[in-house]
Amino acid sequence: MLADYSILLIGAILVNNFVLVQFLGLCPFMGVSNKLESAMGMAMATTFVLTLASACSNLVYQFLLLPLGLGYLKTIAFILVIAAVVQFTEMVVRKTSPLLYRVLGIYLPLITVNCAVLGVALLNVGKDHNFLQSLFYGFGAAVGFSLVLVLFAAMRERLNVADVPEPFKGPALGMVTAGLMSLAFMGFAGLV
Amino acid sequence: MLEFLTQYPLLAALLAMVGLGAGFGAVLGFAAVRFKTEGNPIADQINELLPQTQCGQCGYPGCRPYAEAIAGAGEAINKCPPGGEAGIKALAALLDMEVIPLDAEHDGEKVKAVAFIREAECIGCTKCIQACPVDAILGAAKQMHTVIASECTGCDLCVEPCPVDCIEMIAAPPSVQTWHWPLPDPTSREPQIIASDALPAQDRAA
Numbered sequence: 314m315l316a317d318y319s320i321l322l323i324g325a326i327l328v329n330n331f332v333l334v335q336f337l338g339l340c341p342f343m344g345v346s347n348k349l350e351s352a353m354g355m356a357m358a359t360t361f362v363l364t365l366a367s368a369c370s371n372l373v374y375q376f377l378l379l380p381l382g383l384g385y386l387k388t389i390a391f392i393l394v395i396a397a398v399v400q401f402t403e404m405v406v407r408k409t410s411p412l413l414y415r416v417l418g419i420y421l422p423l424i425t426v427n428c429a430v431l432g433v434a435l436l437n438v439g440k441d442h443n444f445l446q447s448l449f450y451g452f453g454a455a456v457g458f459s460l461v462l463v464l465f466a467a468m469r470e471r472l473n474v475a476d477v478p479e480p481f482k483g484p485a486l487g488m489v490t491a492g493l494m495s496l497a498f499m500g501f502a503g504l505v
Numbered sequence: 506m507l508e509f510l511t512q513y514p515l516l517a518a519l520l521a522m523v524g525l526g527a528g529f530g531a532v533l534g535f536a537a538v539r540f541k542t543e544g545n546p547i548a549d550q551i552n553e554l555l556p557q558t559q560c561g562q563c564g565y566p567g568c569r570p571y572a573e574a575i576a577g578a579g580e581a582i583n584k585c586p587p588g589g590e591a592g593i594k595a596l597a598a599l600l601d602m603e604v605i606p607l608d609a610e611h612d613g614e615k616v617k618a619v620a621f622i623r624e625a626e627c628i629g630c631t632k633c634i635q636a637c638p639v640d641a642i643l644g645a646a647k648q649m650h651t652v653i654a655s656e657c658t659g660c661d662l663c664v665e666p667c668p669v670d671c672i673e674m675i676a677a678p679p680s681v682q683t684w685h686w687p688l689p690d691p692t693s694r695e696p697q698i699i700a701s702d703a704l705p706a707q708d709r710a711a
Contacts, residue, residue, distance in 0.1 A: 351601065373525065381510055381517040390525060397529035401536050408540040411547045415576075416601050 318449050324505045325453025331429045332461045333491075333498040338429030342462055343487060345420050347473075352466030354413040355420060356459035358402055362424050363433060363458070366391075366398045367451020370434040371444050384438075391434040392425075399425045429458060465494060548576040554595045556587040559638035560660030567638070575600075583608045587658060618674040619657040620664070624649050626671035633663035633672060 331337045338359075345355040370391045378384055403421055407414045414421065424430065433454045437447040472486055481489070510517040552572035563584035565571040574580035575596070582596040583605045590607065597604045622633070622642075629647040634640075641657040644650030654677075664672050677683070 348601065377521055377525070380507060381521055382514060383518050383521055386518055386521065390522070393522075393525055393529065397533060400533055404533075404536050404540040408542055411542075411545075411550075412599070412601075415547055 318446075320505050321446060321449050322453040322456075325450055326457040326460065327498070327501045328503075328505050330457045330461060330498050330501075331432065331454045332458055333495040334502075335432070336495075337432045338427045338458055340423065341420055341427060342458075342465065343484070343491070345417070346462060346466040346469050346487070348416075349463070349466045349470055351413075351416045352462050354410075354417055356462050358406060358413075358417065358421060359424055359427065359429075359462075360452070360455035360459055362395070362398050362402050362427075363430055363455035364448065364452045365402075366395045366430050367433050367437060367454070368444065368448045369398060370394045371437055371442065371447035374438055375444070387438055388431075388435070391431055395430050395434070396425050429454060461494065461498070465491065468494075545573065545576050548573045550599060551575050551596065554588075554592065554599060555585060556592060556658065557639075558587045558658035558660045560587060560658065560662055561638070562586050562660065581605070581608065587660060618659040618661075619654050619677045620652045620659070620661065621673050621675045622650055622652055623671040623673070624651060626669055628669055630668055632666040632668065636663045636666045638662060 325331070329335060332339065332342050341355055341359065346352050373390055373394055374384075374387055378387055378390060383390075399422065402424070403414075406417070406421065433451050437450055440446075440450075442450055468490055469487060472490065477486055510520065548569075549572075552569050555568040555572055557568050559567040561567065563571045565574060571580070571585070575582055582600065582602065583593050585592050586607065588596075593607065594604050596602075620633075620641075627644075627649045629644065629649060631644065631646050631650070633650060634642045634644060638660065639656055639658055641653045642650050642663060643653060659674065659677065661674055664674065679685075
């Protein structure tokens with residue numbers, strides 16, 4: 314039981330990392346990784362949204378859509394769930410940390426269209442996860458996302474002051490770095 | 506109920522989606538009331554960093570409106586000469602922005618100064634009292650005016666209205682915050698390694 318959940322977690326964090334292995338949620342990964350602080354804020358907001366949305370969409374699917382035979386509506390229903398959770402998060406962040414709200418700016422509402430969030434919800438259905446499994450899978454995905462986002466932001470901060478050839482400066486170097494990171498994470502394949 | 510709904514999938518789909526929307530709407534409506542933000546908290550924090558001279562050199566009627574313009578309309582943070590470079594740095598740190606030099610329009614960061622009224626020349630017109638944004642000038646009509654140095658923010662708004670030009674800005678004496686080590690005297694850095702060089706000429710002749 315415990316082993317199952319830890320395998321689920323490690324699988325979601327490292328082996329099937331949503332950003333670097335499944336290539337979901339690349340937009341905030343490239344967009345909010347210029348500064349470590351805002352990357353950490355984004356990581357926390359996304360963790361909150363991903364975990365909550367994963368659990369909520371599982372509840373909606375199990376107790377509303379399945380009994381009514383409306384499985385085909387899952388995509389629309391999940392988008393609704395995610396939008397509501399993001400809206401809720403935005404309100405909470407705005408109240409608790411106006412600075413983070415300002416730093417995240419447009420990327421906070423854009424969590425709604427972060428494909429990792431919808432991806433986790435749909436994968437939960439595809440893999441027949443129950444409520445607890447969905448919760449863990451969502452949390453694992455979120456931790457994996459946070460991990461690579463923070464690592465990447467830290468690297469980019471260092472690379473910003475490094476002496477690199479002119480054509481590689483900025484986004485180009487970011488892409489190359491992301492590719493190398495992805496290559497490294499592919500090395501986890503077969504761990505679970 | 507459930508059988509009825511499964512018989513009419515269209516109705517079930519409609520009800521499910523409307524129900525979901527209404528449910529989330531209710532939760533969000535509650536959250537909007539529960540997590541209501543009064544005013545603009547970021548403007549408050551910016552306002553606290555501004556020097557509160559209310560001098561209007563930024564083009565806004567005071568520090569608070571400028572703070573609101575920075576927070577809301579994305580106004581540049583380099584329009585406050587009294588705040589100077591230190592103020593811009595504090596704002597940049599708060600807002601997670603790059604430090605930019607003071608606006609060219611407000612160039613030449615002035616040395617911190619206080620207004621000084623040459624009291625013998627003052628005719629007591631009260632024009633400078635009306636101009637002072639921080640009520641740092643004391644006086645009455647046809648009486649001599651003077652500046653309370655500790656209240657003066659050095660905005661020089663009082664210099665312009667004076668009809669007899671008896672107000673001047675003098676550099677403020679250094680305070681604990683503004684004092685710096687004096688720069689080394691360039692003449693003292695010429696090395697005097699040979700002891701006899703330092704001696705007066707007639708000593709050497711003897």
